[in-house]
Amino acid sequence: MRALLLLPLLASFVFAAPPPDAGAVEIAAAERALYATKPLTSAELSSRSLRELTLMRNWIYARRGNEFRRAWLRDFFAKQKWYAPNQMMFLSGAWKGETDDEPEVWARDDKNAELIAEYESNLTTEQLIAMRDAVRARMKNVKESNADDLIELKLISVRLGGWAGEGEPPAGLTPLENPKRLDGLLKLKDLDDLSPRDLKLLRNTIFARKGRPFETPLVKGHFKTVQWYVADAKYSDKLLTDVDKKNVKLIQSLERELKREAETNFMAGA
Numbered sequence: 352m353r354a355l356l357l358l359p360l361l362a363s364f365v366f367a368a369p370p371p372d373a374g375a376v377e378i379a380a381a382e383r384a385l386y387a388t389k390p391l392t393s394a395e396l397s398s399r400s401l402r403e404l405t406l407m408r409n410w411i412y413a414r415r416g417n418e419f420r421r422a423w424l425r426d427f428f429a430k431q432k433w434y435a436p437n438q439m440m441f442l443s444g445a446w447k448g449e450t451d452d453e454p455e456v457w458a459r460d461d462k463n464a465e466l467i468a469e470y471e472s473n474l475t476t477e478q479l480i481a482m483r484d485a486v487r488a489r490m491k492n493v494k495e496s497n498a499d500d501l502i503e504l505k506l507i508s509v510r511l512g513g514w515a516g517e518g519e520p521p522a523g524l525t526p527l528e529n530p531k532r533l534d535g536l537l538k539l540k541d542l543d544d545l546s547p548r549d550l551k552l553l554r555n556t557i558f559a560r561k562g563r564p565f566e567t568p569l570v571k572g573h574f575k576t577v578q579w580y581v582a583d584a585k586y587s588d589k590l591l592t593d594v595d596k597k598n599v600k601l602i603q604s605l606e607r608e609l610k611r612e613a614e615t616n617f618m619a620g621a
Contacts, residue, residue, distance in 0.1 A: 386410045388456075391463045396470045400482065401506040402499060408467040411460045414450075416441040420546045423502050439616040474510070476576045483507045483515045490516075509552075512577030527553045533560065537598045542605050550609075554602040561590040 385406045387395075396404065409417070409424055416437035419425040428434045440446050447457065486503050490496055507515040508528040514520035525544050526532040532541070533556065545553060548569075555563075555570045562583025565571040574580045591599075 386414075387463060390459055391466050393466065393470055396467060400503050401471070401510070402503045404467055404471050405506065408464050408471075411464045412441070414460075415446040416449075420544065421549075422544050442613055442616045472572045474576065476511070476578065479507055479510050479576055483511070486515075487517055510573075510576050512574075512579050525549075525553075527556065530556055530560065533557055533598060534594070536594055537601055539601065539605065542602065547606065547609050550602055550606050554599055554606070557591070557595050557599055557602075558586075558588075561595075562586045 383399075383403065385403065387407075396407075399407070405424070406427065409419070409428075413419075413428045413431070413434055416435060418436040418438045418441070419428065428436075437446075440449065483504070486500050486507070490500055504514075504516045505524065505528050508524070512530060514524065514529055520529045520531075524532070526537060526541060527545060527549055542550065542553075552570065552573050555565065555574075559565070559574055559577065559580050562581060563586045564582040564584065565574060
């Protein structure tokens with residue numbers, strides 16, 4: 352594991368490397384570096400797509416063994432030779448003993464992850480719409496849709512509160528990407544592709560559709576760019592339908608299950 356997680360310390364952006372003498376991982380030439388071995392600045396994030404920002408932030412956690420519920424993240428990191436998923440190790444912090452990285456590297460990575468998350472959350476509706484329009488324009492000029500562009504549209508859809516592509520929403524969108532799915536009863540399999548953070552946002556999307564105001568920074572920050580959201584000072588849970596209540600209970604049950612699994616893994620690895 353020590354060799355798998357070791358990264359060469361370079362002065363600029365690099366890709367995470369498998370064995371210590373392998374150098375930077377080479378992937379598609381068009382792909383920009385997604386891991387930095389120096390403190391990041393907001394200016395260095397300004398031209399990044401949501402997909403790139405998501406990969407940059409999660410690259411840090413992938414290096415520590417995190418497993419991903421989102422299929423596209425799981426598939427991406429599975430292709431990286433250095434990636435060794437181990438949720439027990441990730442949650443317990445045991446990865447610190449399985450890498451030659453020094454504590455200052457861990458601290459730098461943590462600060463970079465925080466900066467990326469903050470940058471993402473501070474994107475405005477206008478910026479997201481501009482990003483959406485750029486992807487739409489690019490997709491019009493190609494014969495076949497690029498898989499990365501579809502991922503980008505899905506991520507933008509979550510931030511804007513509905514399908515960001517042109518035409519009818521494609522099949523397979525999560526309820527977070529297409530909140531209209533919340534009009535009907537959800538099934539457990541509909542939640543398979545959602546992270547714990549996603550589940551929290553989806554649960555609150557049910558309340559948001561009825562105008563509930565929010566104070567929690569994560570939730571409040573998310574809905575500031577959701578185009579249909581309007582806070583209602585007169586909101587009451589009485590506005591929830593039976594379908595709403597059942598969907599909330601389903602999401603909460605999965606959240607509790609994932610929390611129990613995380614606590615079990617943490618205790619087993621501690």
